[in-house]
Amino acid sequence: MNAAAVPIISLQDVSKTFVKAGAASYVAVDRLDLQVAEGQMLALLGKTGCGKSTIFNMIAGLTEPTSGVVTVNGRNPFREFDWFRGHMAIVFQSDRLLPWRTAVQNVELGLEMLDVPLEKRRATAMAWLSKLGLRGHENDYPHALSGGMRQRVSIARAFATDANILLCDEPFSALDEMTGRTLRAEFVRLVKENGKTAVFITHSINEALEIGDRIVVLKRPANIALDVALSPDTTIEQKETIRHRIQGVLAA
Numbered sequence: 001m002n003a004a005a006v007p008i009i010s011l012q013d014v015s016k017t018f019v020k021a022g023a024a025s026y027v028a029v030d031r032l033d034l035q036v037a038e039g040q041m042l043a044l045l046g047k048t049g050c051g052k053s054t055i056f057n058m059i060a061g062l063t064e065p066t067s068g069v070v071t072v073n074g075r076n077p078f079r080e081f082d083w084f085r086g087h088m089a090i091v092f093q094s095d096r097l098l099p100w101r102t103a104v105q106n107v108e109l110g111l112e113m114l115d116v117p118l119e120k121r122r123a124t125a126m127a128w129l130s131k132l133g134l135r136g137h138e139n140d141y142p143h144a145l146s147g148g149m150r151q152r153v154s155i156a157r158a159f160a161t162d163a164n165i166l167l168c169d170e171p172f173s174a175l176d177e178m179t180g181r182t183l184r185a186e187f188v189r190l191v192k193e194n195g196k197t198a199v200f201i202t203h204s205i206n207e208a209l210e211i212g213d214r215i216v217v218l219k220r221p222a223n224i225a226l227d228v229a230l231s232p233d234t235t236i237e238q239k240e241t242i243r244h245r246i247q248g249v250l251a252a
Contacts, residue, residue: 011055041211042213046222132192148175148176
């Protein structure tokens with residue numbers, strides 16, 4: 001990240017401790033400093049239980065840090081949660097489509113919540129379904145769509161709101177390898193073409209290398225063990241070197 005750039009997402013000295021009655025407290029995140037520049041595609045990589053989801057939930061405003069400061073677009077996502085409607089969109093591990101709504105109606109959902117008029121939201125939803133290769137399936141219900149198609153609808157729903165920040169929680173992990181690879185490439189292209197900022201949670205080194213222009217590797221309790229930048233000019237040999245560095249960090 002350019003040191004002069006103002007981060008669109010910032011976690012400063014952030015810790016998160018979970019306390020359960022009758023049990024020892026659990027530190028999920030430990031004094032984490034993480035800044036994400038506007039337009040960046042950040043892959044947060046780590047083993048299960050390393051704190052990725054806790055970081056994700058704090059950025060999304062779903063939980064508050066025990067200490068430290070989290071800001072998104074200069075605002076507190078937990079205390080100003082309602083402001084982020086239309087400014088932040090989430091793509092989940094499962095598609096979370098409503099089974100009683102057609103594909104186009106599912107894509108329209110976020111726009112409905114933003115009180116966008118019917119004609120405009122229908123046109124927007126149709127445009128995004130078309131971009132994601134689903135024209136002709138707009139009136140299909142989720143049960144009639146394949147897993148990859150349902151996840152395309154989920155991605156279209158996220159982009160349709162024109163949110164400037166996309167949070168992605170392992171959205172392709174349930175798909176077969178070829179479908180996942182195709183969707184990752186499409187997702188990266190759409191993020192870049194539309195000037196979005198994305199934080200992508202993953203436990204797959206291959207996925208992080210395919211999707212990220214920056215990879216942050218986390219160790220438990222969540223703190224940064226490795227922070228590496230990639231560019232379109234990063235060679236296959238350089239990616240292999242990065243892969244070995246990541247493997248070494250995760251194995252330590």
